[in-house]
Amino acid sequence: MYYSYMDFSFQIKAKDKKTRARLGVIKTPHGEIQTPAYTPVATTATVKALDTEDIIQSRSQVVLANTYHLLLRPGLEVIKEFGGFAPFMKWDGPTITDSGGYQVSFLRTQGKELVVGSEREAEIVKITDEGATFRSYVDGSKQLITPERSMEIQSVLNADIIMAFDQPLAFSDSHKKLTDSIRRTFLWEERSFKAWEEIQKKRKNFQALYGIVQGQLDRKVRRGFMQFILDTGFPGIAVGDQTIGVDPKITGQALDTIVDMIPDDKPVHALGLGGGPEGVFEAVIRGVDTFDNTSVTRIARSGxxxxxxxxxxxxxxxxxxxxxxxxxxxxxxxxxxxxxxxxxxxxxxxxxxxxxxxxxxxxxxxxxxxxxxxxxxxxxxxxxxxxxxxxxxxxxxx
Ligand SMILES: [Zn+2]
Known part of the structure; x- marks a missing residue:
């Protein structure tokens, strides 16, 4: 074993009798996360409109930052000097980063040019099996994120929990696109795991890599991802595609395809879980331990x-x-x-x-x-x- 479970572990303390809701604790090098837990999203090393003291006073246990945004601004040079995005924003507790897969995937155009919103006119994404090529919305520079690069970037960002590089699926995708994304995501997650194993050998503190379950509402595909994650030996499991972020009922259906496969010793994170309190309950009763969502603060700003x-x-x-x-x-x-x-x-x-x-x-x-x-x-x-x-x-x- 190249890492010790002294550094990262998940333990269940109690279970609900009727549902799959579970009370647990995730131990990380930067402290414990009592679960089920909400993770505020500190997109660019800040939760919008809040400073770190506000995040602490609001009783947050853990924050999630975005690889894609931090890579483009302030860039890795600055983050490296601070030893990670958490010391940069003066956050002492546990942290998570996503892989950048979501951002590059939902701006993807399969080689065609697409203008995505005003601030992001320069964001043109091309996805091949190697990785995602796109232009920085900050300075127009050409960027490439591969699974290996995502692991390297996340190592610099230095979160306790990191995500495999994937290509999330959209409801609007054609069958061919879906088949293509699924095949590619398997490939990317496998490469993420290999790169992560190598990087962990050289690191001081352990980062737990979560494999990601995709597949929309396709039971066979979702279970295939789940089996792959368990067989490969990822320390944690994440669920994330458009089935998780939109309608609580659909979130429930998507989670139902895999609930019986969720093991007791691996935490489950829902990426971008939507639906407010209703969505929270739909996820928690199916064994979700942590989740993030930008809408909590986004809707606040709209009143x-x-x-x-x-x-x-x-x-x-x-x-x-x-x-x-x-x-x-x-x-x-x-x-x-x-x-x-x-x-x-x-x-x-x-x-x-x-x-x-x-x-x-x-x-x-x-x-x-x-x-x-x-x-x-x-x-x-x-x-x-x-x-x-x-x-x-x-x-x-x-
Ligand atoms: Zn209040």
Whole structure:
């Protein structure tokens, strides 16, 4: 064995009787992650509108940064000097990076030119079996990410948990494209694993590589990926394609294809898990241990704040309150009666309404603090209920 499980391990502490929800702990070189856990996304070594102290105060355990964005800006030279993106942003806890596969795949054009949004006009992606070639949206320079390069970049970024380089699938893909992406992703993940093994031998602290399950709703393909991950010996499992990010029901269906194969000694991460609290429960009851999502802070900036059932949150309103709409009652009170976050402890609904309607920068921060805290608190409630053996009671409330 070229690494020791002293450096990285996953242990289940309790299981729900009725579902596959599990209470666990992931041990990393930078501390423990109590699971199930939410991972705020620090895309470019910052969670948008928050500084690192805000992330800590919002009770976050772990952050995820994007390989693709950090590679382009500030670039590896700067990150290397700091010894990783975490010391760069002064975050002491556990960290995750994605592989860049998602970004290059969803900007891919199979060789044809495509303009993707205003800021990213220079992003033209070509994907071959070797890797993905594209132009930097920062300076227009030509970039190539291969599975080997992704492992090297992620080694410099120095997260505790890293992802295999893959080519996620989109619902709109044709059958030929899908078959092609699936074949390529197997190839890329295998190469990622080999490169990672070599790199780990030279590193001081261990990085756990997660293999990624793709395959949309194709049961056979998904199970094939799962079997491959288990046979190859990846320390963790990630699920990620468009089945995970959109509709909680579809997320459930996609996870159902592999739930019986999830082992007790490997953590499962859902990449870009969507659907708010409903999506969280759909994933947790199927054994998902950690997840990330940019929408938690993105919707905050547009004025959509999460609320508890006690505040009138329901599946129908997606447990969200639009504070940009006129505040009619309790305007002097916080948006949530029970939230313990910095925002709710200090500011009224009327003030948040004012800040977000006026698009004031402090409004983005206060709204993001609340949503990140809410998600961390929801996960803590889930963990507590698993520990107390009353997860089913909590689930009914939501
Ligand atoms: Zn709050």
């Amino acid at each position: 959509l704040l999460y609320i508890y059932p006690e505040d009138g949150g329901t599946k129908k309103n997606k447990f969200r309150l639009d504070v940009t709409k006129k505040v009619t009652s309790n305007k002097k009170q916080a948006i949530s009666k029970i939230c313990q976050c910095y925002t709710c402890q200090n500011y009224s609904a009327a003030y948040l309404h004012h800040l977000l309607v006026a698009r004031e920068l402090s409004g983005f921060r206060l709204a993001s603090i609340h949503n990140v805290h809410f998600m961390n608190d929801l996960m803590e409630r889930i963990r507590q209920s698993l520990e107390n053996n009353d997860f089913q009671v909590l689930k009914k409330e939501w």
